Amino acid sequence: MTKQAIIEARNLCKTYSTGSEQYHAIRNIDLEIYEGDFTVIMGNSGSGKSTLLYMLSGLDALTAGEVTYRGERVDGYSEREMASFRASKLGYIYQSINLVPDLTIMENIALPAYIAGGEPKAVRHKTQLLMEAMEIEGQRNRLPSQTSGGQQQRAAIARALVNSPDILFADEPTGSLNYEHGMAILDILTARNRQGQSIVMVTHDIKAACRADRLIYIRDGKVGGILEFDKYDEQSVQQRESVIFAYVTGREQQ
């Protein structure tokens, strides 16, 4: 079956200017993100992973290049158009969980749906289903500070899913969690992906990268290589881990 590209990036460039110095963080990247894929972006610290994710997801302006979303150019959107595009089509999970401290877990999850103009009854229903799916129903009336890191990250995933995004972007979503909570989050993301959710995740962790169907390796602001896996190939985690490890090590030595 031919995969459909949701996002196409052409000649992406990002240059940061600090005083008189310029730093070319992303250099002429061309790539596609495919519908239904669990895409992972890997690379060394400072290679440009987060910058690329932010450019693909409309959170950061391009210095040059084009981004099309289902064939429509979005890089020229005004701030207002971009905000509405992001709210209706994209979901975000960050390393720092960023829940609103004064709102309960339930209110945090529902917030983007209300901002998008959701009807209260429908929002309550969607929020309820997501809390059940993320197994945080019991935490609904607690403030984030009264819950564990893993529960907070599950609430953040529920919040990212509340508007049924076409693509879920995740920047090191397990970075602030212990091993057990991190694996639980990856299991949730994998399960969602199996149900059809497209995911783009930045990670430096090979265990997390094992969840990828498609691994985009970034080196010095360029695509250093792409590795593809069959989602339904029951290759053991250790096997996949050693394939990725060998690939990444090989790319760094080239």
Ligand SMILES: Nc1ncnc2c1ncn2[C@@H]1O[C@H](COP(=O)(O)OP(=O)(O)OP(=O)(O)O)[C@@H](O)[C@H]1O
């Ligand atoms: N606002 C900024 N101003 C100047 N330079 C920046 C800025 N943001 C990022 N950079 C630089 O751009 C490069 C890419 O940064 P980026 O955060 O995308 O890397 P990364 O691969 O995600 O790194 P890490 O794995 O350490 O999070 C780095 O060298 C970084 O120092």
